[in-house]
Amino acid sequence: MEMEQQFKNVTVDKAANIYFDGKVTSRSVWLPNGSKITLGIMLPGEYEFGTDSLEVMDILSGDLKVLLPGETLWREISGRGTFTVPARSSFKLEVRSVTDYCCSYGSGA
Amino acid sequence: MEMEQQFKNVTVDKAANIYFDGKVTSRSVWLPNGSKITLGIMLPGEYEFGTDSLEVMDILSGDLKVLLPGETLWREISGRGTFTVPARSSFKLEVRSVTDYCCSYGSGA
Structure with missing residues (x-):
């Protein structure tokens, strides 16, 4: 997954997911196998996020601490x-x- | 197009398009007919954009002047x-x- 530059044959939500007054936003994308990913942008700031399922965050570019x-x-x-x-x-x-x-999501188990 | 909530069978670029220090960002999406759209977010600010081709901007939510x-x-x-x-x-x-x-794009003609 990490080396892919494009996702093909996917479904994309038109509306964005908007958090922290727009400082964190993303679009939800469903891959051909039915799994969801989100493609997002975070602007400078301090954030705390909760997870429901396991999350794999692939940082494509940026400068941050986690x-x-x-x-x-x-x-x-x-x-x-x-x-x-x-x-x-x-x-x-x-x-x-x-x-x-x-961001990719695993099962919640 | 305006009433669609999702785009199906599309190709999405993994990396974002980033402008104005991240205050304007978008993802490029190719529809099944080969035409490109961008799904984007603009944070508060004043911007000027140039166009190559005709652009149809569908504002999904927001408060702005153009x-x-x-x-x-x-x-x-x-x-x-x-x-x-x-x-x-x-x-x-x-x-x-x-x-x-x-944002949808027409021919440059």
């Missing part, structure tokens, strides 16, 4: 990077420059 | 609205709240 659940050390991402967040947890982000991401 | 080429009166859009910009021209926007849009 604090994963159960961790005390912030991970730094400059440019590209990936991190995984367990289901039913939360994570914190400090976004320092415009960040482009692709 | 000054079309050759006009002296700003058009107000609150909520939904549509405007068309000729090819090889420019238009100005004053965006007052987070604006979700779908």
Whole structure:
């Protein structure tokens, strides 16, 4: 998935998902196998997100720090990077420059 | 097109188009007929855009003013609205709240 530049034969929601007064936005995309991803943008700011299912965040470009659940050390991402967040947890982000991401979702189990 | 809630059997670019330090961002989507649309977000601010081809801007939600080429009166859009910009021209926007849009492109002729 990480090397794909385009997603083909997908369904895209017309309306955006809008969070934090538009500082975090995304579009929902359904892949041919029925799984959902979101393609999103985060502007600089501090955010905390909760997860229902497992989330794999593929950072396509940006400059940010992430604090994963159960961790005390912030991970730094400059440019590209990936991190995984367990289901039913939360994570914190400090976004320092415009960040482009692709989020994939696992089962909630 | 305006009433569709989803676009099916399309191709989506993974990476975002990023303008104005991320205050305007979009994803490019290719419809089954090969035509391109962009699904985008504009945060509050003042912008001027140039067009190569004709553009039909379908505002899905937002609060903004638009000054079309050759006009002296700003058009107000609150909520939904549509405007068309000729090819090889420019238009100005004053965006007052987070604006979700779908832009379609005509031929450059």
